[in-house]
Amino acid sequence: MKLVLTGAAGRLGSYLREPLAAMCDALISTDIVKDIGTLYPGETYIRADLADMAQIAPVLEGADMVIHFGAIVDEKPFEELLGPNFVGSYNIWEAGYKAGVKRIVYASSIHAVGMHLKTDGIGVDAEHRPDTFYGLAKCFTEDLGRMYWDKRGMESVHLRILSCAQVNNARALGTWLSYDDLIQLVTRAIDTPSVGFTIAYGVSNNDRAPVNNAKASFLGYRPKDNAEYLAAQVLAEAPPVDVTDPGEICLGGPFAKVDLGQSGMAHLNVIDDRKET
Template sequence: MLNKIVLTGAAGKLGGVLRKPLAEMCRELVTTDIADSVADLSPNETYAQADLSSLDQVMRVMDGADMVVHFGAIGDEAPWDDILQSNIVGAYTVWEAAYRHKVRRVVYASSIHAVGMHPKTDFIDTTARHRPDTYYGLAKCFAEDLASLYWDKRGVESVCMRIYSCEEKPNNARALGTWLSHGDLIRMVTAAIETPTTGFTVVWGVSDNDRVPVDNSRASFLGYRPQDNAETHAPRILAQAAPMDPQNPEDMCHGGPFAVVPLGESGVAMIKARSVGS
């Protein structure tokens, strides 16, 4: 059991999924976000409000940590200045504080949007070149390269998890390939923490879907073995799904809707507006 784990982004949707499982893996869990507080703390969990753009604040919460699970950031496309402070400067402060405090490993919530403009007809592995679809995706590229740099030059290990569509259940045709269940998210983070050595590693954050569009074999040493499969939801989803357009990047690129969202504009808002109008 680890002595101390730090979780950033604890007030977010996926951070909330991870809090209890992480608390069971360590003697002390420190969770942090920009929110004033989070509810239902575990007995060994302490919440510390912090702004990731401030190195001083991140240094305070990182003191004594064995590992950092970094989920704190804007989780959507946003204007450049917002992405710069939260997702890019915030990544630097996490890795720099980890280095200064001799933290062993950063487990990072990267995203498919770092490579979102690759065609879905390309069955890509973890060596595929960066091809971001948004400023949000570009920030994920930066953080992955930062992780590589801090491993090569400073010996800080990292596991960069390129998360696809993490929901309780898949809700559209794209998700039949891209779905990551909450259970498999926990299994992936657990594997990233418990693997004896990782160096700098990239792993696709997807479940064991029949239609999975990426190859995770190069990260098999992590021991991440997803157990859920979106195919069980296929009859319901395909009965309601409209035909896909082979000329539309949204249907044909790994990044899905983010392949067409204008730079700096919310992809989540665009998706919600379509749902309301349908």
């Protein structure tokens, strides 16, 4: 099996490279940086821009599946996201279709449904309610994946990741996705025999998880980690909740509050603990 990983230089990509290399005959990792450090056995790095079909199409030749994690991972003006997050997704699906790729596993996001309330308890079939242009790109790509399945029989699994980062705020007690659970989720999205078009939430087994993954249970994803052990410490340090603040009551957190085009990540204390090689 030959796999392609986009966004290999990113924080989440850094944790996926080793397990993906171990489960296939050849892993092609790609990003726009010059290099990604020491390569794992069976891994090759190819520098390519997602927004340039001429660069990305050759990377997908001969691939069985693509794990598509490449994108700008924050809210930006639409024009800045258009290339990597919108056109880049189209290029992956269209180039993948022409190359005979069986399946694409996509890093979608809770921000595709970020304006739903935490108390709604939504499932994987909730309607799109993007909180930003960034979330809109996730909606676009989910719909793109559905269309390519309906019209061309190309499978895809869209992982609506909540918060794959260290737990250092009250919201993360429910939204945390550990790196181990991320790896399990991606692995299940790859090794499940048939997926059609599937949406699944990327969240650990948190007591306070605000979403329901029941309709994606056929993937066999059974998260093992739970952020509750950090609850006492995190809540003791957390400020009082303002129940009129969209950033507090909506699934998108700060992304639900910021103006369109303004950074949501600037309001989150995300620690860059990427895995070094």
